[in-house]
Amino acid sequence: MPGIVAYARARIGKLKDVELHFDPNSGLMRGARQIASPNHDARPAGVEADLIVVHGISLPPGEFGGPWIDRLFTNTLPAEVHPYFAEVCSLRVSSHLVLDRDGAVTQYVSVRERAWHAGKSLYQGREACNDFSVGVELEGSDTVPYEAAQYDALARVVAALCAAFPRLSPDRVVGHSDIAPGRKTDPGPAFDWPRARGLIAAGRGLPHHR
Numbered sequence: 001m002p003g004i005v006a007y008a009r010a011r012i013g014k015l016k017d018v019e020l021h022f023d024p025n026s027g028l029m030r031g032a033r034q035i036a037s038p039n040h041d042a043r044p045a046g047v048e049a050d051l052i053v054v055h056g057i058s059l060p061p062g063e064f065g066g067p068w069i070d071r072l073f074t075n076t077l078p079a080e081v082h083p084y085f086a087e088v089c090s091l092r093v094s095s096h097l098v099l100d101r102d103g104a105v106t107q108y109v110s111v112r113e114r115a116w117h118a119g120k121s122l123y124q125g126r127e128a129c130n131d132f133s134v135g136v137e138l139e140g141s142d143t144v145p146y147e148a149a150q151y152d153a154l155a156r157v158v159a160a161l162c163a164a165f166p167r168l169s170p171d172r173v174v175g176h177s178d179i180a181p182g183r184k185t186d187p188g189p190a191f192d193w194p195r196a197r198g199l200i201a202a203g204r205g206l207p208h209h210r
């Protein structure tokens with residue numbers, strides 16, 4: 001399954017033409033490409049997501065495009081293709097959502113489930129942020145400016161998340177580097193937080209704002 005789907009990279013049309021909407025029961029997003037990652041499990045009993053964690057990812061580092069994020073999250077990254085792949089191909093990681101350089105959204109894990117994106121982490125005295133967070137990866141690197149389409153997509157995704165899951169809030173969006181300082185640097189200095197926060201605060205693209 002993953003090998004075939006991963007190479008498709010099908011576009012679903014321009015993101016601005018697609019209504020983004022999460023079904024609160026399934027935790028799945030309409031308007032997103034769906035690729036199921038096996039790298040998830042249940043959130044702890046009684047715990048719902050109340051934090052959004054923004055990441056940057058590129059495979060190999062600094063290179064964009066290709067099927068490699070899909071392959072990493074489906075445990076099918078071929079070690080022989082690149083030395084870095086050999087380092088990371090045995091990791092069991094995932095994220096709920098990835099926004100590619102065009103701003104197209106792929107979902108790998110239901111928001112109701114626990115994706116494995118944050119690792120050892122701490123937010124306001126609470127450890128293990130995977131338990132209570134939604135992971136959103138932007139295809140990018142710490143030092144290359146992110147694309148306008150990605151900022152727009154992030155704001156729309158945050159709005160859609162907050163509309164479907166009331167414990168999430170535009171005020172509770174952090175970077176991976178904020179919850180794993182000294183260990184993680186993403187989304188990195190290239191990520192323009194004021195720009196992102198401005199768009200998120202404006203509830204951009206949000207028809208049913210709570």
Ligand SMILES: [Zn+2]
Binds near residue numbers: 056
């Ligand atoms: Zn990260």
